[in-house]
Amino acid sequence: MAKLQLEIVTPETRAFSEEVDMVVLPGAEGELGILPLHVALMTQLLPGEVRITQGQKQIELVVGSGFVEVTPTKVSILTDMAVADAEVDEAAAEEAINRAKTDLQNKDLNSEEVAEIERALARSLALLKFKRRTRH
Amino acid sequence: MPSTLDLRRRIRSVKNAAQITKAMQMVAAAKMRKAQAAAVAGRPYQEMLTRVLAAIKGRVEPSSHELLAVRPVRRELMLIFSTDKGLCGPLNTNLFRELTGTDRDKTEFVVMGRKAVQYIARTRQNLAADFALKDTVHYADVRPIARFASDKFISGEIDQVRVLYPKFVNTLTQQPVLRNLLPIPAEELDLEGDTNRGEFLFEPDAQGVLGAILPHYMAFQLYQMALNTRASEHSARMVAMKNATDNAKDLIKDLTLEYNKVRQQNITTELLEITTAQLAVG
Numbered sequence: 100m101a102k103l104q105l106e107i108v109t110p111e112t113r114a115f116s117e118e119v120d121m122v123v124l125p126g127a128e129g130e131l132g133i134l135p136l137h138v139a140l141m142t143q144l145l146p147g148e149v150r151i152t153q154g155q156k157q158i159e160l161v162v163g164s165g166f167v168e169v170t171p172t173k174v175s176i177l178t179d180m181a182v183a184d185a186e187v188d189e190a191a192a193e194e195a196i197n198r199a200k201t202d203l204q205n206k207d208l209n210s211e212e213v214a215e216i217e218r219a220l221a222r223s224l225a226l227l228k229f230k231r232r233t234r235h
Numbered sequence: 236m237p238s239t240l241d242l243r244r245r246i247r248s249v250k251n252a253a254q255i256t257k258a259m260q261m262v263a264a265a266k267m268r269k270a271q272a273a274a275v276a277g278r279p280y281q282e283m284l285t286r287v288l289a290a291i292k293g294r295v296e297p298s299s300h301e302l303l304a305v306r307p308v309r310r311e312l313m314l315i316f317s318t319d320k321g322l323c324g325p326l327n328t329n330l331f332r333e334l335t336g337t338d339r340d341k342t343e344f345v346v347m348g349r350k351a352v353q354y355i356a357r358t359r360q361n362l363a364a365d366f367a368l369k370d371t372v373h374y375a376d377v378r379p380i381a382r383f384a385s386d387k388f389i390s391g392e393i394d395q396v397r398v399l400y401p402k403f404v405n406t407l408t409q410q411p412v413l414r415n416l417l418p419i420p421a422e423e424l425d426l427e428g429d430t431n432r433g434e435f436l437f438e439p440d441a442q443g444v445l446g447a448i449l450p451h452y453m454a455f456q457l458y459q460m461a462l463n464t465r466a467s468e469h470s471a472r473m474v475a476m477k478n479a480t481d482n483a484k485d486l487i488k489d490l491t492l493e494y495n496k497v498r499q500q501n502i503t504t505e506l507l508e509i510t511t512a513q514l515a516v517g
Binding site: 127168175180 | 273276277279280283284286287290291373374375378379382435436437438439443444447448451454455458
């Protein structure tokens with residue numbers, strides 16, 4: 100059976116580059132399951148999880164916002180972060196959440212700093228939620 | 236004439252300085268390689284950005300996007316990437332020379348790096364924001380800067396955003412470069428003209444894809460500039476420290492020569508004294 104070449108690139112590294120059987124990813128218009136020989140497509144990627152089927156193996160990754168380019172033989176994902184399950188450090192994520200919460204209580208912040216901290220908080224919460232869910 | 240003790244002391248202190256500059260040189264070399272590797276690691280991302288832009292070529296109305304809007308420049312935002320520390324040769328001086336002649340009444344500055352903060356404070360110009368970047372730059376650290384600049388641009392507070400950074404050419408050469416960031420130069424994106432290929436479906440549509448990709452494009456440009464700054468900083472420091480080490484070695488050689496001369500002269504004088512004394516007694 101035909102396979103799909105999946106590539107995930109971030110500004111800092113090529114996070115994933117392997118042959119896979121199926122990819123499910125969060126597109127702009129809902130979840131998108133891509134099998135080999137999919138029609139050529141270009142869409143926005145929303146922050147969420149990418150689920151990859153590779154033979155018997157299931158791989159899950161957390162991704163940030165970005166883009167997906169689909170051709171019949173290849174899926175390229177351009178995103179600003181891609182984190183595998185094993186890389187999510189639960190303690191570190193929790194610590195980041197606590198730090199963000201204390202920072203938010205601190206009164207003398209300008210709006211940019213608040214927005215930045217809130218973003219960091221959302222990111223850590225997403226990572227933590229993902230980690231807890233995949234454990235069961 | 237200095238005494239042998241004085242000379243020995245001086246030689247020792249120069250040797251210590253040479254050891255430190257040598258260590259700094261080696262550290263800078265390692266960090267430079269790291270920054271270069273990070274810039275290379277971003278290449279697949281760059282290629283894909285180019286691919287997406289090529290695919291939407293000719294299908295979109297570029298002037299309709301807010302990040303591409305060209306307006307007459309009344310107020311300008313200038314982003315400066317500099318180093319945090321000195322001891323890197325003329326890197327920062329060359330950089331700031333590019334700023335002479337900027338209109339201080341209509342320019343606001345956003346700085347990344349302590350040296351730039353000092354420069355702006357010294358010349359009493361408008362400082363809008365000061366972002367700290369760590370030695371190893373992460374993409375996540377650059378995004379708030381991109382957000383800050385594009386928010387100001389979109390709100391109309393600022394009509395143009397330019398960036399000044401030291402471009403890494405090679406180990407010996409770093410070029411101060413002043414580039415337009417916003418509005419994103421249309422010729423850089425190359426969106427006008429005929430459609431390249433017709434086989435892509437777009438979700439939601441090509442214009443939506445354009446709107447979503449431009450912030451990423453801009454943030455990635457900034458990230459590359461930050462990496463360039465780091466590579467330039469470390470290579471400039473490496474060269475400066477190599478010169479310092481070489482100079483110290485020359486100095487040690489000269490001092491050692493002088494030390495030996497003084498020592499020999501002392502021996503000669505002593506011998507003369509002994510023989511004279513013997514002759515007088517005999």
